[in-house]
Amino acid sequence: MKTYIVNGNVCFEENTEICDIEITDHYISAIGVNLPRESGSKVIDAKGKLVLPGLVDFHSHFQETVGPHTSNETYTTGTKVAILNGITTVNCFVSQNFNQSLSIAIGSAVEKAKDKIYCDVRWHITPTRFSDINYNDIAKWIERGFTSFKFYTTYKQSNLYLPYEKLLEIVRRLNRYDPTIIVHCEDEAVMNSARISNGNPKNIKAQAIIRNEEAELFATEKVIDICKMTQVNIVIAHVSSADTLGQVELAKRDCPLICEVTPHYVFLNQDRYLQENGHRYLVTPPLRSEECRELMQKKILMDYADIFSSNHRSYSKSDKDRSKIDYRQNPAGIPTIGALFYLFSDLFINQYDFPLHIYVRKLTSNPARMAGIYPQKGVIAENSDADIIIVNPNGESRPVVPTLVNSYNPWEDFNTRFSMDYVFLRGQLVVKDNKLIDEDNMSGEILCETD
Ligand SMILES: [Zn+2]
Missing domain, CATH: 2.30.40.10 (Urease, subunit C, domain 1)
Known part of the structure; x- marks a missing residue:
């Protein structure tokens, strides 16, 4: 029928x-x-x-374990809230642990999702081993549709950190497969010097002083260089500051750089940390000042963002409340996927009457292209x-x-x-x-x- x-x-x-x-x-x-x-x-x-078109969330975390914390959003509950709010495809993440093969890592994510999802799902993968044998393994998974990768310039403790030279080498090796590379940009050295000069503070608000805008901007500039050298599609993940937005916009003239923006830095500011239960707003990168948030909003209304994603991560209150005083013990991330469409639509459609098709592309065809599922999706x-x-x-x-x-x-x-x-x-x-x-x-x- x-x-x-x-x-x-x-x-x-x-x-x-x-x-x-x-x-x-x-x-x-x-x-x-x-x-x-x-x-x-x-x-x-x-x-x-x-x-x-059904919305494509480019960036969501379901049922992942980071350090001692496991997100309480399963593939079933996550895809349920997604589909109820117009998202028909979700891109999730698989990271290879230091003690497991890529196949085991992917297999366990598939096991959690198979026959238990309300909308369509695919994954960005984070391999953490890079010998010749590992590259053969990666190539095998690329053939099966795992064409997008997420890498980090931070998170040494989680075994995810890559120095810029290593990242360049990896991007060069993957170049022949026409991949999408997503990079979380925060520079470890910049953050370290902020840590030392501020006496290694631990409170929730100090996170914003240490993981500062400069750290993001510095790492982004390094990654822009890699994009210029390789001409590989690189997505700068969850840009948190207006300066970084500006740098990325400028660099787009010379290389295929893609700018991902999430609601966190457009609709929230770091005054939230001062509220009661402010620690529950802990995200990485941290929320910025109201001045910065306002500039972010202005620039995305000037069309600087290419993809709007949720960067959804949900933890139980008890997980989030375990440490109200030491940001390093507090699992970063906030639940957002069910809010994604409404937050941006209220701004772009209701408040600013932005050209609808240009706005909607950021939630549909742009992420679908970067996920390698266009024009089937988006x-x-x-x-x-x-x-x-x-x-x-x-x-x-x-x-x-x-x-x-x-x-x-x-x-x-x-x-x-x-x-x-x-x-x-x-x-x-x-x-x-x-x-x-x-x-x-x-x-x-x-x-x-x-x-
Ligand atoms: Zn994320």
């Missing part, structure tokens, strides 16, 4: 247009004004609504997967809910009037009026080959 979505304001990559969409099985089979309809088909009138086009959301921009005001697990809501000050009227996942209607149609229907698929 075919489904028709008619009269909606449909968001394409290059424009928006009032037209109809025909869905056959799992894909989009036709697009046009007044499409002829097969009799007996299902028709959804989307008049006055926004019809967008776009409303013939033959693409029918991942489509129908959004009412004038619904009743309601709070944004970043997670459904037992955590806390760092976005409790934010409301939205956007309502997810319909969410289609590969042609199947899975959400109606902000609710799952069938709680037992975990029909998400893994977008990489895993056997």
